[in-house]
Amino acid sequence: MTAANSVSWEPRPSITNVGFDVEAARRDFPILQKQVYGHPLVYLDNAATSQKPRLVIDSISRYYESGNANIHRGVHFLSEHATEEHEAARRTVQGFLNAADKREIIFVRSATEAVNLVAQSYGRRHVGAGDEVLITAMEHHSNIVPWQMLCEEKDATLRVLPINERGELRMDELPKLLTPKTKLVAVTHVSNALGSINPIKKIVELAHSLNIPVLVDGAQAVPHLKVDVQDLDVDFYVFSGHKVYGPTGIGVLYGKRALLEAMPPYQGGGDMIRSVTFEKTVYNDLPYKFEAGTPNIGGAIGLGKAIEYITQLGLDNIASHEHDLLVYGTEALTAIPGIRLIGTAAEKAAVISFVMEGIHPHDIGTILDREGIAIRTGHHCAQPVMQCFKIPATARASFALYNTREEIDVLVKGIQKVKEVFA
Numbered sequence: 001m002t003a004a005n006s007v008s009w010e011p012r013p014s015i016t017n018v019g020f021d022v023e024a025a026r027r028d029f030p031i032l033q034k035q036v037y038g039h040p041l042v043y044l045d046n047a048a049t050s051q052k053p054r055l056v057i058d059s060i061s062r063y064y065e066s067g068n069a070n071i072h073r074g075v076h077f078l079s080e081h082a083t084e085e086h087e088a089a090r091r092t093v094q095g096f097l098n099a100a101d102k103r104e105i106i107f108v109r110s111a112t113e114a115v116n117l118v119a120q121s122y123g124r125r126h127v128g129a130g131d132e133v134l135i136t137a138m139e140h141h142s143n144i145v146p147w148q149m150l151c152e153e154k155d156a157t158l159r160v161l162p163i164n165e166r167g168e169l170r171m172d173e174l175p176k177l178l179t180p181k182t183k184l185v186a187v188t189h190v191s192n193a194l195g196s197i198n199p200i201k202k203i204v205e206l207a208h209s210l211n212i213p214v215l216v217d218g219a220q221a222v223p224h225l226k227v228d229v230q231d232l233d234v235d236f237y238v239f240s241g242h243k244v245y246g247p248t249g250i251g252v253l254y255g256k257r258a259l260l261e262a263m264p265p266y267q268g269g270g271d272m273i274r275s276v277t278f279e280k281t282v283y284n285d286l287p288y289k290f291e292a293g294t295p296n297i298g299g300a301i302g303l304g305k306a307i308e309y310i311t312q313l314g315l316d317n318i319a320s321h322e323h324d325l326l327v328y329g330t331e332a333l334t335a336i337p338g339i340r341l342i343g344t345a346a347e348k349a350a351v352i353s354f355v356m357e358g359i360h361p362h363d364i365g366t367i368l369d370r371e372g373i374a375i376r377t378g379h380h381c382a383q384p385v386m387q388c389f390k391i392p393a394t395a396r397a398s399f400a401l402y403n404t405r406e407e408i409d410v411l412v413k414g415i416q417k418v419k420e421v422f423a
């Protein structure tokens with residue numbers, strides 16, 4: 001390796017984060033014991049999905065082993081118990097988001113489904129020809145395409161709040177983009193591709209001053225930040241269970257009760273009705289009006305346990321531990337010649353996207369994989385972000401509560417290897 005290529009990086013051990021024992025937390029996640037190609041797994045793909053603690057895995061097994069029954073319509077012991085567990089999970093989510101009412105918590109399949117629900121139910125009723133929906137340039141495809149589909153159907157226009165070169169929203173442009181034609185603002189709380197944390201309160205204040213409701217995509221926020229939907233005053237908030245240490249196939253739509261009450265159902269079927277005749281169907285009350293069919297009962301129970309788990313660890317503890325990883329990882333990667341960070345917002349969650357001169361991100365990911373290091377490479381379902389930065393893809397390391405500084409040191413060594421291969 002030439003001097004210009006060398007990494008001037010001195011590993012430093014983890015500082016002890018009072019109140020949070022990362023080694024103890026790691027023991028809660030069975031998969032972290034795994035070896036990959038003869039190396040201990042270093043899992044840095046948490047923005048795609050996080051690993052699951054034992055108690056979440058156990059809660060799902062326990063449900064299927066000894067609690068499985070369909071909910072809401074049975075009078076027998078198992079059905080009543082399953083219903084109670086499912087509703088307990090809803091109350092847990094309510095507390096987690098600090099929603100005013102448990103009827104404001106709708107269980108869906110994922111953040112994606114929650115956005116589609118709002119677009120198809122609220123959107124179809126309130127967005128008409130000539131109207132506008134405002135999103136931002138850093139949205140995940142799941143907060144772009146449902147609005148694009150709606151706008152296409154309604155002959156409305158999708159407007160986009162741009163970002164600056166650091167990957168921050170151009171808040172100076174926001175007042176110009178909010179007009180009497182704007183019927184909804186849909187914005188991510190934390191960018192999956194850049195890590196930027198957006199000023200949701202300011203956006204909501206401005207939008208509400210013009211009576212425009214705001215949907216916030218919290219898929220990347222809830223694992224890292226304390227979210228209080230009442231304090232933020234958001235109208236809709238969505239997230240996926242699997243990014244917050246829960247199972248796949250379960251997600252949440254929070255909506256203000258008055259808005260949800262006034263919205264038509266998204267899907268028809270069992271459970272979402274009060275009565276059905278061929279002439280007329282009377283819909284059920286919230287939240288069931290939006291939960292057609294047998295829900296993911298085991299998934300909801302697992303999500304409830306995941307939330308209890310991180311609540312017990314303390315979201316503030318998790319946030320400060322992850323912030324340490326972000327600062328340490330940013331210093332480490334910045335010290336490597338030829339690396340360019342994509343996304344350097346002043347307010348960031350623990351996500352580091354980067355590109356390397358002359359090396360395609362897929363090659364970075366493939367070489368790191370052989371070292372047991374899992375990162376994500378590609379456009380991260382945020383192709384417009386890549387277009388803003390004029391790059392096809394990035395390599396992305398994203399951290400969770402169980403990651404350590406030592407794992408970042410392993411990443412740095414792995415990147416050194418990538419450089420050697422391409423020297």
Ligand SMILES: Cc1ncc(COP(=O)(O)O)c(C=O)c1O
Pocket residue numbers: 047048110111112113140142143188190191192217219220240381
């Ligand atoms: C910011 C953001 N929004 C939404 C999603 C969609 O999540 P899901 O695929 O679980 O619906 C993701 C997934 O990566 C995301 O990062």
